[in-house]
Amino acid sequence: MTEPAEPTSSSPALTTTTAAAAPAAAAPGPFALEARDVSKHFDGVHALQGAHLAVRPGEIHALLGENGAGKSTLIKVVTGVYAPDGGTVVRDGEEVQFTGVRAANRAGVVALYQELSIIPSISVAENVLLGEQMPSRGGLVSWRRMRQRARVHLQRLNQRIPLDLLAGELSPVQQTMVSVARALATDAKVLILDEPTASLTDTEIRELFVVLRSLRDEGVAIVYVSHRLEEVFELCDRLTIMRNGSHITTKDVSASTIDEVISTMVGRDPGSLYPDRGTVTDQVTISVSELQGRRVKDVSFSAHAGEVLGIGGLAGSGRSELLRILAGAQQQTSGTITVGDRAVPARAAVPQMLEAGVALVPEERRSQGVVLGATIRDNIALANIPTVSTGGLVSGARISTIVERGMRDLQIKAHSPRQPVGELSGGNQQKVVLAKMLARRPKVLLMDEPTRGIDVGTKAEIYRLIRQLAAGGTTVIAVSSELPELIGMSDRVLIMHEGRVSGEVDAADADEEVLLSYCYGKADVR
Amino acid sequence: AGSGEGDGGKPFKVIAFTSGNQTPIGAWWVKQVQADAKTNGWDLTMIQGDFDFQKMNPQVESAIGQGADAIFDGYTDVASISSIVTAAKDSDIPIFAVDAGTEANDAFALNVTSNQQGIADQTVQEISTQLGGLQGKNVMVIGHDPHPGIRMRASLAEAELKKAGANIAGGAIQKVKSPATGRTEALALVSDYLTANPNGLDAVWVGWDDAALGAAQGVSESGSKAIVTGCDASSEALAAIQSGSSPLVATVEQPWLTVNKTVEDAITAYQKDGTKPSKNFDAVATTLVTKDNAASITPSDKLGS
Amino acid sequence: MTATPTRNPGIEDTSAGVLAVPRRSLGQRALSGGTVLALVVLVLFFFAMRPDVFLTFTNVRNILYQVSILAIIAVAQTVVMVVGDFDLSVAATSSLAGSVAGALLTAGQSVTVAVVAAVAVGLAIGLVNGLLVAYLNLSAFVATLASMTSIVGAAYLVTEGTTLFNFPAGFTQLGQGRLFNIPMPVYLAVLIALVAWAVLRFTTTGRSWYAIGGNVEVARLSGISVRRSRLLAFTVAGLVAGIGGVLLAARLGSSSAVQGSDNLMFSVAAVFLGMTVIRSGAANLGGTVIGVAIIGVMSNGLNILGVNSYVQQVVTGIIIIAAVTLSSLKTRSR
Amino acid sequence: MTATPTRNPGIEDTSAGVLAVPRRSLGQRALSGGTVLALVVLVLFFFAMRPDVFLTFTNVRNILYQVSILAIIAVAQTVVMVVGDFDLSVAATSSLAGSVAGALLTAGQSVTVAVVAAVAVGLAIGLVNGLLVAYLNLSAFVATLASMTSIVGAAYLVTEGTTLFNFPAGFTQLGQGRLFNIPMPVYLAVLIALVAWAVLRFTTTGRSWYAIGGNVEVARLSGISVRRSRLLAFTVAGLVAGIGGVLLAARLGSSSAVQGSDNLMFSVAAVFLGMTVIRSGAANLGGTVIGVAIIGVMSNGLNILGVNSYVQQVVTGIIIIAAVTLSSLKTRSR
Numbered sequence A: 001m002t003e004p005a006e007p008t009s010s011s012p013a014l015t016t017t018t019a020a021a022a023p024a025a026a027a028p029g030p031f032a033l034e035a036r037d038v039s040k041h042f043d044g045v046h047a048l049q050g051a052h053l054a055v056r057p058g059e060i061h062a063l064l065g066e067n068g069a070g071k072s073t074l075i076k077v078v079t080g081v082y083a084p085d086g087g088t089v090v091r092d093g094e095e096v097q098f099t100g101v102r103a104a105n106r107a108g109v110v111a112l113y114q115e116l117s118i119i120p121s122i123s124v125a126e127n128v129l130l131g132e133q134m135p136s137r138g139g140l141v142s143w144r145r146m147r148q149r150a151r152v153h154l155q156r157l158n159q160r161i162p163l164d165l166l167a168g169e170l171s172p173v174q175q176t177m178v179s180v181a182r183a184l185a186t187d188a189k190v191l192i193l194d195e196p197t198a199s200l201t202d203t204e205i206r207e208l209f210v211v212l213r214s215l216r217d218e219g220v221a222i223v224y225v226s227h228r229l230e231e232v233f234e235l236c237d238r239l240t241i242m243r244n245g246s247h248i249t250t251k252d253v254s255a256s257t258i259d260e261v262i263s264t265m266v267g268r269d270p271g272s273l274y275p276d277r278g279t280v281t282d283q284v285t286i287s288v289s290e291l292q293g294r295r296v297k298d299v300s301f302s303a304h305a306g307e308v309l310g311i312g313g314l315a316g317s318g319r320s321e322l323l324r325i326l327a328g329a330q331q332q333t334s335g336t337i338t339v340g341d342r343a344v345p346a347r348a349a350v351p352q353m354l355e356a357g358v359a360l361v362p363e364e365r366r367s368q369g370v371v372l373g374a375t376i377r378d379n380i381a382l383a384n385i386p387t388v389s390t391g392g393l394v395s396g397a398r399i400s401t402i403v404e405r406g407m408r409d410l411q412i413k414a415h416s417p418r419q420p421v422g423e424l425s426g427g428n429q430q431k432v433v434l435a436k437m438l439a440r441r442p443k444v445l446l447m448d449e450p451t452r453g454i455d456v457g458t459k460a461e462i463y464r465l466i467r468q469l470a471a472g473g474t475t476v477i478a479v480s481s482e483l484p485e486l487i488g489m490s491d492r493v494l495i496m497h498e499g500r501v502s503g504e505v506d507a508a509d510a511d512e513e514v515l516l517s518y519c520y521g522k523a524d525v526r
Numbered sequence B: 001a002g003s004g005e006g007d008g009g010k011p012f013k014v015i016a017f018t019s020g021n022q023t024p025i026g027a028w029w030v031k032q033v034q035a036d037a038k039t040n041g042w043d044l045t046m047i048q049g050d051f052d053f054q055k056m057n058p059q060v061e062s063a064i065g066q067g068a069d070a071i072f073d074g075y076t077d078v079a080s081i082s083s084i085v086t087a088a089k090d091s092d093i094p095i096f097a098v099d100a101g102t103e104a105n106d107a108f109a110l111n112v113t114s115n116q117q118g119i120a121d122q123t124v125q126e127i128s129t130q131l132g133g134l135q136g137k138n139v140m141v142i143g144h145d146p147h148p149g150i151r152m153r154a155s156l157a158e159a160e161l162k163k164a165g166a167n168i169a170g171g172a173i174q175k176v177k178s179p180a181t182g183r184t185e186a187l188a189l190v191s192d193y194l195t196a197n198p199n200g201l202d203a204v205w206v207g208w209d210d211a212a213l214g215a216a217q218g219v220s221e222s223g224s225k226a227i228v229t230g231c232d233a234s235s236e237a238l239a240a241i242q243s244g245s246s247p248l249v250a251t252v253e254q255p256w257l258t259v260n261k262t263v264e265d266a267i268t269a270y271q272k273d274g275t276k277p278s279k280n281f282d283a284v285a286t287t288l289v290t291k292d293n294a295a296s297i298t299p300s301d302k303l304g305s
Numbered sequence C, D: 001m002t003a004t005p006t007r008n009p010g011i012e013d014t015s016a017g018v019l020a021v022p023r024r025s026l027g028q029r030a031l032s033g034g035t036v037l038a039l040v041v042l043v044l045f046f047f048a049m050r051p052d053v054f055l056t057f058t059n060v061r062n063i064l065y066q067v068s069i070l071a072i073i074a075v076a077q078t079v080v081m082v083v084g085d086f087d088l089s090v091a092a093t094s095s096l097a098g099s100v101a102g103a104l105l106t107a108g109q110s111v112t113v114a115v116v117a118a119v120a121v122g123l124a125i126g127l128v129n130g131l132l133v134a135y136l137n138l139s140a141f142v143a144t145l146a147s148m149t150s151i152v153g154a155a156y157l158v159t160e161g162t163t164l165f166n167f168p169a170g171f172t173q174l175g176q177g178r179l180f181n182i183p184m185p186v187y188l189a190v191l192i193a194l195v196a197w198a199v200l201r202f203t204t205t206g207r208s209w210y211a212i213g214g215n216v217e218v219a220r221l222s223g224i225s226v227r228r229s230r231l232l233a234f235t236v237a238g239l240v241a242g243i244g245g246v247l248l249a250a251r252l253g254s255s256s257a258v259q260g261s262d263n264l265m266f267s268v269a270a271v272f273l274g275m276t277v278i279r280s281g282a283a284n285l286g287g288t289v290i291g292v293a294i295i296g297v298m299s300n301g302l303n304i305l306g307v308n309s310y311v312q313q314v315v316t317g318i319i320i321i322a323a324v325t326l327s328s329l330k331t332r333s334r
């Protein structure tokens, strides 16, 4: 077995171990699933090089690493989606070569893949029992048994979703729960979950944890990927950290701390997550009065140059719609928006709002933020067509300038501006969206869940960036579902409840409990 | 059904159909029959289909199902209307036809068409005359198999040309696939052949004028001296022949006016007293059209006007 | 901890929201089918214009007879479109199958041999299309466009460019025979549509097709054998198109290389019309049947009104646009 | 931390890549095009078979002349496919435009009037298609399928089903005249392709089209007026198809309702072949030109070899499949 790649640049405090020999912690037992010295490259990029993972039956094993560390790729290798370039996969002590997902599933290895959840055009019940799980006899499907079984699996997660709805008709949260239910329905012996909680909220996360713990107690080996480290420490037994496609360390969760994990992941001491607040000016950049939308009701507020305004609330409380209306992506039914000192025409669409200086970084990166098949360069150019052109002609030089600046300023990790965005890690994709919008030099930057699915290191970068923008006089309005983030990054926090603003708090002296009560619409807490 | 009750209270009901309404002759025929129907006092149902038998046949059959005294087929090959023939037989309604097959067929009470052998003779003879004999001459034959008339005259012409000692360019009949793109297909066939074999053609025999015009264009664009013959006597072909500058030197007039008149007369005879024609097939003689007589010929697409 | 809590979506959010595909109440659903509405409007219009003819037994039978083979080809197209692909070769396949049957009959083979061989040819073509698309990863559009070209060429070769006819009665009866005064192709079309409907709805294969059509990647990662399923879908389409071709030859009593080539465009139009019928917007058999009915009613009705055939063609296009627009307006007004 | 250094985009990238089209190193690019390879193989094959003929000036001119109008129609198709849509009506539009020109000339109008009116008809049809797709949200496939049907009907009405001819020399010169011994349509095709290429590559409109083709929602949220752009794309396609139709009428000296109807399938095939040329798989003008060239070389070469036209058709399909397979193998092995 080869030594995994260099840990030299990492903090000296950390010890590096070879995986197979490694799991120094606890008694070395037979592993349910092992990946040994796996390597995989795409188009010259080494996604994996000396990756190791070894999971025991009856444990929840966290797989950690910053964006692009290779977690998802490793998962795809061990479940037969990708054939590895080198290395072996071992299931119950036997070397296996899965020819595809189906083969892996049959061997009891099942994954819930990142960013891929449901099939929108078929029913909820079918989504839960997709593939081999579909109850059938002699090729005939039993719809009755399918509904029964789907109901059971959803109930286990405390979800009461009508089974005959099309999955596409569900809210994003419900969709995620359906895909979780599908993974749970497989009675897997090795269950791998790649960021299942990225778009879930607390209630669902609780339900999920209950089920995962009981599965663990039944002897299932669980691999759990998340960027929410608090979760990891609450749920997991052991953890493996990857960096740059290589195994860095595997240890018991009880033997490590969040700070230590962070610095191992990032390869250096990350410093504090949230930068210091700046000064907010008196100059109102955007103000909204009595805005009505489909979900948004009677929202009025204004924000200032240099201010970071956080917006919180429960799922479906109308935060995204509010931002979409502000960005011109959706029309309000009534109410006015004023940018600077000019009222925006009621039917203004995205181009006009961008012209007025309002830019949106949307919630769903892959379907709203970037063209996955297009290059970084083209994605950035996309939002800047008016500014890089004269008389209808696009200037390649001007595109190059903004692309170069964007990639440098945001430290986008790619081997070339000509790399398709679909090949980048989630964090880098998010930076492309940011770069694209920042090139428009917006006066008001709207960000919807700016750090969803992004590693701590990159999160810190994004917070710093937000602060930098604010310091430059930009107003940042950011929606987030994570209360600590809301408090940490904002100057002021608005909480929405059922489409209305239910509370407004100065972030500097906000606490989570208060915000939470506003989230539930209890405006009278104080 | 049965014989004509034209004089009774009910008008004489005729179902007419043509699959070729996109051809000029088909279009003429439709108008002609509609006009004549008025004169003859027919209750006419005219069904037109763009060579789409799946659509046309059921329409005709459904009309048959609703009763008629006679069926009038214009330019639709017997091969494509088997189901109509069956339906007509079942309802005991006679079918009178213009140009619906190249040989006698008991599907019809009468089918009158032009004499394919005559067309082949006339055109091949004209080529021979113009070239001063066929021995050793290179002649391309362009046909179109789906059309039985063209198919037949093309193979007759090929045989005659061979017999007279001509070489068939490309070794066999060149086949145009679609009537819609006949002109461009023939144009490409000739241009490409002439590039591959410069001066390789003395004549091009083409089964119908539209493609013949494409072939002629190919010949003149390639700077070849070859001559071209067609068939149909379309006004465009006649104009080309008369101009004297086109490689198209001859076409053949098929006497559609007379043919149609003959068939309509047979129908009116049947309408009057139920008499059916004594023989059910006739192939009438055609006229070769060259520069000499082109001016006096009524173009096939200006029939009736 | 980090995440904010939510209302339990299970309780009140069942009416919930909308991602890409809207959801409607039962009442709305009944109304929903703008496409169905379009069909009803067409029927009423023609009935109002010619009450003496349009809804008579003879004419309805006539419409059914006219669309029966289109319906079969449209079933083939539906299956492929459920999987999210296209088959531009369905009509050509049916012509070739018909031509093969015709050629064998002309060569004196028995009806059984001719039919079996023709259907086998359809199946083989479907298999080849499937291999090209599922295993060589060609875009279905290019693959079937190309195979269509070759198939038409092959049909020309088989028929030598002519129209073959003079088939034994045992063969033409398949297309022209009647049972209870209804032509055989109508029964066969109904049978094939029912079988296809059942396959799509009740078999694991059918459900895999829908899953793949919904999202290939998710289907693949859920352990569905995407390749095998797509191969199967194209094969089934080829087989069904082959049957359609045999029936067309039997129905017309003739076969030629271009026979029924209109069925391509009309089958696609029918499936598209049908896709507007259901919520998910996926290809579906019920919808296809409605689409076929719209096309049939329209063409028959315009004939009955004696509309000039050029004008008919103009009107046909306009009606298709009107029907689809109607249904999309309905959807939007939700 | 994370960022790896990149080549300085400012220095070498000033030649502005087309949106959605990634750039590869020269070596990769030369190898990349399995489709280009297919073209080269075809050319070499025919050259080897007929070295005395195939690459002569006359024959190359001949090929160019033969594909020039197809190339123009394929440009129209490319524009629409860049936006991620389809236009099934391009060939019908060109026939109608040619028919309108023919009818006006026959009625004694001047060449200018006839040409302008014909092109305007093309433009109007494009506009209608665009409105249906962009503003009424109909699927482009259905909308243009339906409009195609209506347009063909209209062309029949305009020509009264006949072939119009006897056009003044001033008109036919457009299609048959020569400059430096090269026919006019070749210049016009090159001109139109170059303009379209430049529009796609260098204008804000072209960029917007590619963006929309990449992902409509992303494009919309990035501030691109999706509706207006799509409308424009269809309008341009109609306009270009109209020009193609005028040239075809001028080239043949005649116009009919179905003239050039095979340009639909061939234009789609050309664009699809062209999409395999580049990595992103988007429609692109260079690729389309290669696709058109493959089709032209194939048909001319097979004619030169004297292959039976039915066999030609079979072979055409097989060659298209081979070309596309070749290029997809290349892509996969990267």
Ligand SMILES: Nc1ncnc2c1ncn2[C@@H]1O[C@H](COP(=O)(O)OP(=O)(O)OP(=O)(O)O)[C@@H](O)[C@H]1O
Pocket: A042, A043, A045, A046, A047, A065, A066, A067, A068, A069, A070, A071, A072, A073, A074, A114, A422, A423, A424, A425, A426, A427, A453, A455
């Ligand atoms: N299909 C692909 N083609 C090219 N490169 C890829 C592909 N998939 C992944 N990569 C690259 O491989 C590396 C590892 O990516 P992977 O998705 O495994 O990271 P990850 O650890 O899951 O990150 P995240 O936390 O953002 O999900 C990245 O550099 C990514 O750009």
Ligand SMILES: Nc1ncnc2c1ncn2[C@@H]1O[C@H](COP(=O)(O)OP(=O)(O)OP(=O)(O)O)[C@@H](O)[C@H]1O
Pocket: A171, A172, A173, A295, A313, A314, A315, A316, A317, A318, A319, A320, A321, A322, A363, A481, C013, C015, C016, C017, C018
């Ligand atoms: N429960 C729901 N019911 C209906 N639509 C919903 C629901 N949840 C989300 N959506 C849809 O998803 C988008 C985002 O929803 P919205 O703005 O209401 O929520 P949010 O406060 O941003 O919460 P989330 O965290 O779910 O994004 C909207 O377009 C909305 O139509």
Ligand SMILES: [Mg+2]
Pocket: A071, A072, A073, A114, A194
């Ligand atoms: Mg990942």
Ligand SMILES: [Mg+2]
Pocket: A319, A320, A321, A363, A448, A479
């Ligand atoms: Mg949201």
